[in-house]
Amino acid sequence: GAGVSQSPSNKVTEKGKDVELRCDPISGHTALYWYRQSLGQGLEFLIYFQGNSAPDKSGLPSDRFSAERTGGSVSTLTIQRTQQEDSAVYLCASSLYKGSSYEQYFGPGTRLTVT
Amino acid sequence: DQQVKQNSPSLSVQEGRISILNCDYTNSMFDYFLWYKKYPAEGPTFLISISSIKDKNEDGRFTVFLNKSAKHLSLHIVPSQPGDSAVYFCAASDPYLDSGNTPLVFGKGTRLSVIA
Numbered sequence: 001g002a003g004v005s006q007s008p009s010n011k012v013t014e015k016g017k018d019v020e021l022r023c024d025p026i027s028g029h030t031a032l033y034w035y036r037q038s039l040g041q042g043l044e045f046l047i048y049f050q051g052n053s054a055p056d057k058s059g060l061p062s063d064r065f066s067a068e069r070t071g072g073s074v075s076t077l078t079i080q081r082t083q084q085e086d087s088a089v090y091l092c093a094s095s096l097y098k099g100s101s102y103e104q105y106f107g108p109g110t111r112l113t114v115t
Numbered sequence: 116d117q118q119v120k121q122n123s124p125s126l127s128v129q130e131g132r133i134s135i136l137n138c139d140y141t142n143s144m145f146d147y148f149l150w151y152k153k154y155p156a157e158g159p160t161f162l163i164s165i166s167s168i169k170d171k172n173e174d175g176r177f178t179v180f181l182n183k184s185a186k187h188l189s190l191h192i193v194p195s196q197p198g199d200s201a202v203y204f205c206a207a208s209d210p211y212l213d214s215g216n217t218p219l220v221f222g223k224g225t226r227l228s229v230i231a
Binding site: 004033035040041042043044045048056059091093102103104105106107108109 | 117119121147149151156157158159160161164204206208217218219220221222223224
């Protein structure tokens with residue numbers, strides 16, 4: 001079956017512009033996560049959706065970042081008024097809780113470059 | 116303040132020898148640990164995991180060891196193969212929801228190079 005897909009794969013934008021990043025999780029997965037990886041850093045948690053519960057936004061670095069998940073499936077991460085420090089690879093993951101398994105399946109990521 | 120630390124940014128190993136990747140954590144609430152492997156331009160892929168109730172989990176050439184008292188885990192790859200060359204991320208889970216799905220806390224990764 002299809003894995004997690006993300007679009008676009010690369011995005012170059014000017015400082016101050018808004019960007020939208022899209023994630024299509026694996027069908028049936030109830031949980032969806034956004035992470036980002038800045039140069040030389042590990043994966044940093046941003047936001048997490050679990051079923052119909054309110055999202056966990058505790059990882060969002062500023063109020064310029066927001067995300068939504070429509071119909072429990074596709075998610076869009078929006079960054080308003082982008083800054084150069086927003087440049088990173090943005091990774092989406094989804095998971096289906098199976099007993100004690102916490103495995104998350106990652107998409108290929110969107111590389112965002114803010115000039 | 117990093118809760119999951121991979122202190123070696125890179126490691127080179129000869130083909131056929133053992134690769135040992137180390138990971139330390141500070142949060143005693145973590146109860147599940149995972150290793151992910153990442154190739155360039157791809158997302159991380161799950162490799163192996165271990166629950167805190169165990170001290171070892173083996174899957175083919177890959178074994179993860181957990182030392183809870185030391186808050187340390189390691190990934191052993193034996194024998195190492197050139198295709199194992201990738202960045203390896205250690206991750207930990209701190210479940211606080213009944214569903215068990217929680218964000219993972221990742222280390223910065225270790226780049227493994229297996230030399231033929």
